[in-house]
Amino acid sequence: xxxxxxxxxxxxxxxxxKLNVTHVLVNELNFSSAIKGFDLKELKNIVNKAHQLQLxxxxxxxxxxxxxxxxxxxTFLKYLATxxxxxxxxxxxxxxxxxxxxxxxxxxxxxxxxLLTNKYDVQQLQIDGFDSCVISKDIPLVDMFEIVSSxxxxxxxxxxxxxxxxxxxxRFISVYLDEFKEYTDNYYLKEEHRETLLPIVEKETGTWxxxxxxxxISEINTIFKQPLKGIIxxxxxxxxxxxIKVVKIYKDVLEQKxxxxxxxxxxxxxxxxxxxxxxxxxxxxxxxxD
Amino acid sequence: xxxxxxAPAGDLERLKVAIEYGADAVYIGxxxxxxxxxxxxxxxxxxxxxxxxxxxxxxxxxxxxNMIPHNSDFEGLQQYLKQLDEINVDAIICxxxxxxxxxxxxxxxxxxxISTQQTTTNSVAISYWQNKKxxxxxxxxxxxxxxxxxxxxxxxxxxxxFIHGGMCANFSGRCVISNMLTNRDANRGGCAQxxxxxxHLYQNDKCLDKEDKLLSMGSKDMCAYDxxxxxxxxxxxxxxxxxxxxxxxxIATVVKAYRILIDDYYKNGKISQKKLEEAxxxxxxxxxxxxxxxxxxxxxxxxxxxYNNDVQANQSYLANVIDYGAGIAxxxxxxxxxxxDTLRIFNPQGEDVYFKVTSLVDLDGKTVEIAxxxxxxxxxxxxxxxxTFTFITxx
Numbered sequence: 001x002x003x004x005x006x007x008x009x010x011x012x013x014x015x016x017x018k019l020n021v022t023h024v025l026v027n028e029l030n031f032s033s034a035i036k037g038f039d040l041k042e043l044k045n046i047v048n049k050a051h052q053l054q055l056x057x058x059x060x061x062x063x064x065x066x067x068x069x070x071x072x073x074x075t076f077l078k079y080l081a082t083x084x085x086x087x088x089x090x091x092x093x094x095x096x097x098x099x100x101x102x103x104x105x106x107x108x109x110x111x112x113x114x115l116l117t118n119k120y121d122v123q124q125l126q127i128d129g130f131d132s133c134v135i136s137k138d139i140p141l142v143d144m145f146e147i148v149s150s151x152x153x154x155x156x157x158x159x160x161x162x163x164x165x166x167x168x169x170x171r172f173i174s175v176y177l178d179e180f181k182e183y184t185d186n187y188y189l190k191e192e193h194r195e196t197l198l199p200i201v202e203k204e205t206g207t208w209x210x211x212x213x214x215x216x217i218s219e220i221n222t223i224f225k226q227p228l229k230g231i232i233x234x235x236x237x238x239x240x241x242x243x244i245k246v247v248k249i250y251k252d253v254l255e256q257k258x259x260x261x262x263x264x265x266x267x268x269x270x271x272x273x274x275x276x277x278x279x280x281x282x283x284x285x286x287x288x289x290d
Numbered sequence: 291x292x293x294x295x296x297a298p299a300g301d302l303e304r305l306k307v308a309i310e311y312g313a314d315a316v317y318i319g320x321x322x323x324x325x326x327x328x329x330x331x332x333x334x335x336x337x338x339x340x341x342x343x344x345x346x347x348x349x350x351x352x353x354x355x356n357m358i359p360h361n362s363d364f365e366g367l368q369q370y371l372k373q374l375d376e377i378n379v380d381a382i383i384c385x386x387x388x389x390x391x392x393x394x395x396x397x398x399x400x401x402x403x404i405s406t407q408q409t410t411t412n413s414v415a416i417s418y419w420q421n422k423k424x425x426x427x428x429x430x431x432x433x434x435x436x437x438x439x440x441x442x443x444x445x446x447x448x449x450x451x452f453i454h455g456g457m458c459a460n461f462s463g464r465c466v467i468s469n470m471l472t473n474r475d476a477n478r479g480g481c482a483q484x485x486x487x488x489x490h491l492y493q494n495d496k497c498l499d500k501e502d503k504l505l506s507m508g509s510k511d512m513c514a515y516d517x518x519x520x521x522x523x524x525x526x527x528x529x530x531x532x533x534x535x536x537x538x539x540x541i542a543t544v545v546k547a548y549r550i551l552i553d554d555y556y557k558n559g560k561i562s563q564k565k566l567e568e569a570x571x572x573x574x575x576x577x578x579x580x581x582x583x584x585x586x587x588x589x590x591x592x593x594x595x596x597y598n599n600d601v602q603a604n605q606s607y608l609a610n611v612i613d614y615g616a617g618i619a620x621x622x623x624x625x626x627x628x629x630x631d632t633l634r635i636f637n638p639q640g641e642d643v644y645f646k647v648t649s650l651v652d653l654d655g656k657t658v659e660i661a662x663x664x665x666x667x668x669x670x671x672x673x674x675x676x677x678t679f680t681f682i683t684x685x
Contacts, residue, residue, distance in 0.1 A: 064430075064461065067412040067437040067444075091464075094414045101414075114464050114477055115408070118361045120388035128387075128422075138466045138475075139360060146361050165470045166485070166507075168460025169432050169585070175592045176491065176505045177498065189489040191471060192504060197492070198470075207460070209507075211470040283473065 002230030012240035023056040031061035044083045056086040107131040119150035152227040159216035161234040166209040212277040218260045294528040307538045310638040310679045312549030315350035323355040338377040350380040356405040358477040401425035407463030413444035435586040448527035455532025459485035459507035503597040513581035539607040543576030578604040609682040628660045636681040
């Protein structure tokens, strides 16, 4: 089972390696949703450092791409092949088509957030040569397991991290405030009749809205028994210190050093502002008010 | 190849209205497997009748199978697709590669159009669907005109674009705000339109709300008539009007407006100012929300947003005609009007006719001074022949 975590600082690599992390997920700033990550030069450096530690590198490039960006995207993909990243995680199937068209040695992980909700679509991806995929996070765990068992050793499952609930091109914050603000990850929306804080990230290339942070503490042992390709802990809104602590908690649960209750207590103490949704709480959605 | 004007319909009545007012094709939802779960969708028998009605008039019917399906949604799907094919549905609109493949493997004759839910934004992504033998792509609404121009140069697959109607705040198919806040699935027909709600904005603990309005992600509706001529020049295959939940009157006004403009373009090589003004009057009549041109000019700024979602009800539609004979129309009242008001007769073909209500009686022949009971059946004198597709409106 591959264990993938986000990483933002080179100095965290060794610690993550010692915690049995096998792959690190790094954000490229221009082509991903992230506002924290690496530029192209830094990317090459982190790949080298990770490889020295026998850590594999997955680069996240999860935007949707318009026609005028395609040339730049091809250049980027060729660069990724040159610096020998191990896999690329993306939400626009354009990347898979370009990798094939240019015969690039890049392993592809298709992660279209909301679109992979059944085993049949995932089977088609295998037929079409996608190397792996990330199952949508908005379906019940039982559905996820059905997809995984029908597509053995092919799927990644997000087990921890902020849940992306919407992505678009409009710049809601800047438009509302009448000025371009510094891009930071400290903005939140709160619906006028609800208490839930929704982190909102705005970049020149779009806006991403997040819900609660997903956690899988009580289900992690069951998840580990599934024929998954890997699990992903993607803390794109937090830092490495948080990720390292989270990985330790999961490791302790898996090694039966602490029980679920103790693990949840530890998790909630990491940052009291974070609202968690358990993966088991994601219910089958209703189609209508009725 | 002339462009197709593609209209929505939530039921048979609206499908017939769309066709009579000039749609070349109508898209509808079945009772299963379709988004817009509340759009009073069609049974198989309804779909059959719809297809017969359309085909007799040389028009087409597309059925949406456009939910992003879960494992259990595939139960009965193959049988359903076969049934749609047997009753000669022209195409399905789907958002799943598995469903596309299923139709192709079954050798069904109906086309498969890839839904905007798949967020196709460039020619390379289109080539994926072309390789899978899709027959048409519905582009994401986020494609700008400049990007569309380049896409059209680089693809041979027929391209469908939106021209009119409601807009998602974010990429359709990639948004689950509704799921998160209401447990109603945006991608399986239950969207609560949570993007249109009002939100407080914080940076860390500091509230950034403006005094007069909270933040909303809600979009103005699209009305891209100012790009119509350019879209027709590009050779897009189909112009789509959004709104399977809209009223028959809305569909009639919008479809007729675009029919006027498209016909003028093909007749004269361009759209005249006179026809444009005629169409704008119709757009304004049918709508109760503000318009903009969508993403065609570029990424929308504040002119594309609505911060106050208090939509005023459109009350210009006063009655529909359920029967006609000897200068007397039997009507079903929808909104308030009274004796001696000047009203308008809005027909599928021809210009509007204005008349004064000189005679208004109930079914017992008793004079009615004020028509203010919705769905009440009344009879009134009209100056021209009308039919069941006629709308009586405010003048």
